[in-house]
Amino acid sequence: MSSNGDAVFSCRDLRVFVGDKEIVKGVDLEVRAGEKHALMGPNGSGKSTLACALMGHPSYRVEGEIRLGGERIDHLPPHERARRGMFLGFQYPVAVPGVSVANFLRAAVSARRGADVPVREFRRQMQAAFAELQVPKDFMSRYLNDGFSGGEKKRLEILQMLMLEPTFALLDETDSGLDIDALKVVAEGVNKASGPATGVLMVTHYQRILNYMKPDRVHVFMDGRIVRAGGPELAHELEARGYDWIAREVGLEPAAAAVEGGRA
Amino acid sequence: MNVDTRQGLAGINQDYAERYGFHDPEDYFLKAPKGISHELVEMISRKKNEPQWMSDLRHQALDIFRAKPMPTWGDTAMLGEIDFENIHYYIKPKGEQTSDWNEVPEQIKKTFDRLGIPEAERKFLAGVTAQYESEVVYHSIRADLEKLGVLFMDMDSGLREHPEVVRRYFGTVIPTRDNKFSALNTAAWSGGSFIYVPKGVKVDVPLQAYFRINAENMGQFERTLIIADEGSSVHYIEGCTAPTYSSDSLHSAVVELIAMKGARIRYTTIQNWSTNVFNLVTKRAHAHQDAVVEWVDGNLGSKLTMKYPAIVLKGERAHGEVLSIAFAGRGQHQDAGAKMIHAAPNTTSRIVSKSISKDDGRSSYRGMVKIAKGARGCRTSVECDALLIGERARSDTYPTMDIAESDVSVEHEARVSKVGEEQLFYLQCRGLDPDKARLMIVNGFIEPFVKELPMEYAVELNRLIELEMEGSVG
Numbered sequence: 001m002s003s004n005g006d007a008v009f010s011c012r013d014l015r016v017f018v019g020d021k022e023i024v025k026g027v028d029l030e031v032r033a034g035e036k037h038a039l040m041g042p043n044g045s046g047k048s049t050l051a052c053a054l055m056g057h058p059s060y061r062v063e064g065e066i067r068l069g070g071e072r073i074d075h076l077p078p079h080e081r082a083r084r085g086m087f088l089g090f091q092y093p094v095a096v097p098g099v100s101v102a103n104f105l106r107a108a109v110s111a112r113r114g115a116d117v118p119v120r121e122f123r124r125q126m127q128a129a130f131a132e133l134q135v136p137k138d139f140m141s142r143y144l145n146d147g148f149s150g151g152e153k154k155r156l157e158i159l160q161m162l163m164l165e166p167t168f169a170l171l172d173e174t175d176s177g178l179d180i181d182a183l184k185v186v187a188e189g190v191n192k193a194s195g196p197a198t199g200v201l202m203v204t205h206y207q208r209i210l211n212y213m214k215p216d217r218v219h220v221f222m223d224g225r226i227v228r229a230g231g232p233e234l235a236h237e238l239e240a241r242g243y244d245w246i247a248r249e250v251g252l253e254p255a256a257a258a259v260e261g262g263r264a
Numbered sequence: 265m266n267v268d269t270r271q272g273l274a275g276i277n278q279d280y281a282e283r284y285g286f287h288d289p290e291d292y293f294l295k296a297p298k299g300i301s302h303e304l305v306e307m308i309s310r311k312k313n314e315p316q317w318m319s320d321l322r323h324q325a326l327d328i329f330r331a332k333p334m335p336t337w338g339d340t341a342m343l344g345e346i347d348f349e350n351i352h353y354y355i356k357p358k359g360e361q362t363s364d365w366n367e368v369p370e371q372i373k374k375t376f377d378r379l380g381i382p383e384a385e386r387k388f389l390a391g392v393t394a395q396y397e398s399e400v401v402y403h404s405i406r407a408d409l410e411k412l413g414v415l416f417m418d419m420d421s422g423l424r425e426h427p428e429v430v431r432r433y434f435g436t437v438i439p440t441r442d443n444k445f446s447a448l449n450t451a452a453w454s455g456g457s458f459i460y461v462p463k464g465v466k467v468d469v470p471l472q473a474y475f476r477i478n479a480e481n482m483g484q485f486e487r488t489l490i491i492a493d494e495g496s497s498v499h500y501i502e503g504c505t506a507p508t509y510s511s512d513s514l515h516s517a518v519v520e521l522i523a524m525k526g527a528r529i530r531y532t533t534i535q536n537w538s539t540n541v542f543n544l545v546t547k548r549a550h551a552h553q554d555a556v557v558e559w560v561d562g563n564l565g566s567k568l569t570m571k572y573p574a575i576v577l578k579g580e581r582a583h584g585e586v587l588s589i590a591f592a593g594r595g596q597h598q599d600a601g602a603k604m605i606h607a608a609p610n611t612t613s614r615i616v617s618k619s620i621s622k623d624d625g626r627s628s629y630r631g632m633v634k635i636a637k638g639a640r641g642c643r644t645s646v647e648c649d650a651l652l653i654g655e656r657a658r659s660d661t662y663p664t665m666d667i668a669e670s671d672v673s674v675e676h677e678a679r680v681s682k683v684g685e686e687q688l689f690y691l692q693c694r695g696l697d698p699d700k701a702r703l704m705i706v707n708g709f710i711e712p713f714v715k716e717l718p719m720e721y722a723v724e725l726n727r728l729i730e731l732e733m734e735g736s737v738g
Contacts, residue, residue, distance in 0.1 A: 055693055058685065078692040079701075087693075094690035098708025104694070107704065111695025143708070160694065 005033030025224035031199035041221035087166035158189035175209035187212030207239035285508035325450035422458025437520035456486030477506035492527035521549035553579030574603035577611035592625030621657035
């Protein structure tokens with residue numbers, strides 16, 4: 001744990017609306033360099049909405065303050081957030097047929113750097129990343145997420161994270177839909193891709209990925225709020241006892257822990 | 265497409281007007297007055313010193329053109345805007361045709377230099393013709409191909425030097441009375457390419473023709489005939505551009521292909537007319553036993569394009585493919601498609617049509633697959649993919665299937681998709697701005713077409729798409 005690092009990400013009194021409906025109802029969070037946080041909550045609690053809204057998804061109206069390395073970014077479009085070092089690992093990565101993974105990665109790395117990466121240098125970097133995460137080389141010439149299995153898509157997300165060297169990575173249910181072997185691979189990938197300068201916020205329903213990716217901090221998210229925070233032991237407690245007991249403790253009906261209209 | 269070629273996508277902020285839309289001062293040997301008449305047809309025929317049969321054919325064709333109604337399919341409202349009286353049907357530039365680039369008149373040379381024509385020839389072509397208005401001004405073919413008996417010349421020279429071949433095949437694939445525009449072309453034709461590839465000769469690199477309209481209200485009516493004799497193969501590429509004017513020009517070509525037994529013809533078009541050109545072209549091929557014909561057809565630009573490359577599969581096991589893309593931007597209508605006629609058993613075909621509509625652009629796929637009685641064991645597949653950019657863009661699909669045989673396999677698939685918000689968001693989350701993200705989605709969409717092109721054309725096409733995509737509104 002290196003909580004002495006500077007804050008790479010913070011949000012204050014963050015509220016997210018879909019139309020008039022408030023999905024996220026005032027969230028404060030801070031992630032420092034080198035830290036891994038887990039945001040855990042039941043299905044439908046608004047976790048994914050929060051992740052997408054932090055990245056600037058156009059479907060949401062956001063109030064409050066979001067900072068990346070101290071700079072206010074809540075007014076910036078998603079690509080500007082990405083260029084400044086914010087990364088969103090998608091729960092459901094989107095297919096773009098006809099665009100090869102290699103071309104896409106080169107465009108993304110160039111955008112992140114603010115200058116075109118020379119072809120040779122890029123090739124070297126890409127090959128190194130593929131080797132490090134043991135991703136099959138034939139991914140390079142395949143079309144982006146097109147016909148990929150769930151596990152392949154998630155591995156490609158982590159590979160992107162490794163190549164883009166974010167300062168703050170939001171991983172939205174990166175563990176969902178993976179069998180135990182794939183889960184290990186992905187978790188190891190996240191560990192490799194997050195150095196001492198990177199902060200990670202892992203959004204998840206289950207505790208199991210946290211066995212391979214030890215969080216410094218665990219936040220429990222219900223009904224659009226963080227209702228409890230603690231160390232890694234909190235994740236184990238959730239695993240053993242479920243979410244209902246916390247709901248009761250904070251005065252929510254278990255069913256009300258999920259906000260209607262939130263993303264799954 | 266690999267990473268390296270994508271570098272060719274550089275160069276934003278140029279537009280058609282400056283790259284292709286320029287025009288030369290008019291300095292012609294002969295510019296016929298507007299309108300078409302028997303006198304004009306006679307004049308063209310006499311100037312070209314044609315045999316009597318061709319002259320007669322032109323006069324008959326003019327009568328057919330006048331008698332025939334406009335096609336009733338397609339965008340009849342837009343077709344009605346054509347003012348046949350306001351078009352110059354024949355313009356002969358100064359200078360004689362030459363195979364020496366230095367002898368091409370200075371102004372025309374500059375134009376083609378600017379369009380990159382002789383440069384492309386040096387790099388990767390086996391032969392080139394360059395047509396300016398009604399006449400071919402420059403022509404060359406690699407000496408070794410000439411020695412093998414490959415004929416590649418403009419259609420006028422073909423008629424002069426090989427009258428017996430031309431007379432035997434001219435109009436046999438597309439008869440004069442096929443439609444109003446094939447009749448008009450037959451009456452007023454000038455230029456185009458004549459190609460004959462002898463038995464067993466394989467032309468390993470492409471032959472190219474470039475068509476340039478310069479004058480305002482010009483009508484270009486080139487006529488192309490390609491004959492690939494038994495077991496031979498050839499790839500022909502054509503490119504087209506025109507200046508941007510406020511009033512309309514007409515391009516109405518007729519292209520006939522004949523692939524004899526076991527022969528192979530690929531015909532690639534990258535047309536990029538300015539948006540004041542009506543582009544109404546009839547293209548058809550005969551594929552004999554075991555022959556393969558492929559139309560690779562890229563339609564950008566023009567005001568209205570109506571083009572449905574056709575293949576008649578006449579001999580057993582012949583194979584036909586039409587692979588096309590159309591890009592319809594503001595105020596444009598691309599009415600494109602394909603026709604596949606299975607007239608013999610065990611013939612196979614594939615149609616892949618991709619269209620992109622942007623702003624209020626409209627693209628239509630209009631296709632026909634026919635399997636004749638007795639043509640058993642045929643297989644055909646049709647795949648139409650439309651991509652819409654923006655709320656006002658429009659796409660329609662008009663497929664016709666006429667299947668008279670039961671022992672056949674027919675597949676048809678049509679998809680319309682929008683450049684989706686989720687795709688855009690995903691790419692934006694990786695640092696791509698919305699314009700780049702949209703361009704990437706569009707380039708991915710046409711990738712199956714682009715990969716069929718020679719590399720130089722692939723780069724050029726991607727660049728053109730990039731120009732078309734500039735300033736698009738999501």
